[in-house]
Amino acid sequence: MKPLSLFLILVFLISCKEAKKENSNATEKTIVESPKKEIEKSVEEIYAPQTVNDELAEKIKTYLKTDYLKNDIAILEETDRQFQFYEIDLNEDGKNEIFINFFTRYFCGSGGCTLLLLDANLKPITKFSVMNPPLFVEKTKKNGWSILLIKDSGVFKELSYNKGKYPSNPSILEKAPYDAPSGHAEILFSDEYSKAKTYTY
Numbered sequence: 001m002k003p004l005s006l007f008l009i010l011v012f013l014i015s016c017k018e019a020k021k022e023n024s025n026a027t028e029k030t031i032v033e034s035p036k037k038e039i040e041k042s043v044e045e046i047y048a049p050q051t052v053n054d055e056l057a058e059k060i061k062t063y064l065k066t067d068y069l070k071n072d073i074a075i076l077e078e079t080d081r082q083f084q085f086y087e088i089d090l091n092e093d094g095k096n097e098i099f100i101n102f103f104t105r106y107f108c109g110s111g112g113c114t115l116l117l118l119d120a121n122l123k124p125i126t127k128f129s130v131m132n133p134p135l136f137v138e139k140t141k142k143n144g145w146s147i148l149l150i151k152d153s154g155v156f157k158e159l160s161y162n163k164g165k166y167p168s169n170p171s172i173l174e175k176a177p178y179d180a181p182s183g184h185a186e187i188l189f190s191d192e193y194s195k196a197k198t199y200t201y
Contacts, residue, residue: 050087051196060085060100061201063122072106080106084196086188088137090146090161095120101133101189101196111171112152126166133189136181149181156180 060083065073082104087096100116107114111130119125136149136156145161150170156179157170167173187193 046195047197048086048194051084051194053085053087056087056098057085057199059122060098061199063118064201068116068124076106080104081201082198083201084189084198086194086196088146088186088188090137091141091144097125098122099135099188103133117166125164126168128166129169130171134193135188136185137188138182139184140182149176149185 064083069076084101084103086099086101088099089095090097097120098118100118102108102114102116109130112132113130115128115131115133115135117125117128130152131150132152133150138147138149140147142160143162145166148159148166149156150159151157152170152173156176157173158176159166159170159173181187189196
């Protein structure tokens with residue numbers, strides 16, 4: 001075989017080996033990095049976006065510790081210091097109201113748990129008792145505010161805004177004039193439809 005032909009064959013074999021090595025590294029890099037990106041993506045998508053706002057969560061924590069729960073905070077166990085929230089504009093004024101879901105043992109009884117509704121400035125609108133989420137927020141409004149629906153004792157109760165607040169205790173209300181929320185209702189605090197991020201304070 002001529003020296004030139006031998007040289008060309010060697011160059012070809014070396015090139016093939018390098019190309020194979022590069023492809024192998026690329027495949028290995030994909031295998032290593034791809035699962036991490038998928039995990040990060042799945043974590044971001046697991047919660048409803050209306051329940052994820054770390055800056056707002058910090059403000060809520062301060063409000064709870066220094067105002068709303070200032071007389072209870074010392075006796076709260078660590079496992080009770082948890083909450084979820086959901087931002088939603090109930091009266092179409094361009095500002096989100098904030099539902100706070102207290103779901104731990106200290107805030108719950110046989111009838112349900114405490115739910116708090118604040119305005120955009122973290123001022124209380126309504127403190128709800130014996131609530132069993134999910135909570136349904138209808139597109140239909142009364143007195144300029146969305147109608148709320150909650151299931152109580154197996155039936156739905158309608159909570160309508162009046163004179164600056166919603167009814168606080170659904171258990172004393174009459175059954176709603178219908179058996180289910182509309183298909184347009186926004187569903188809050190549902191692990192199936194709007195899983196909320198949990199914060200601690």
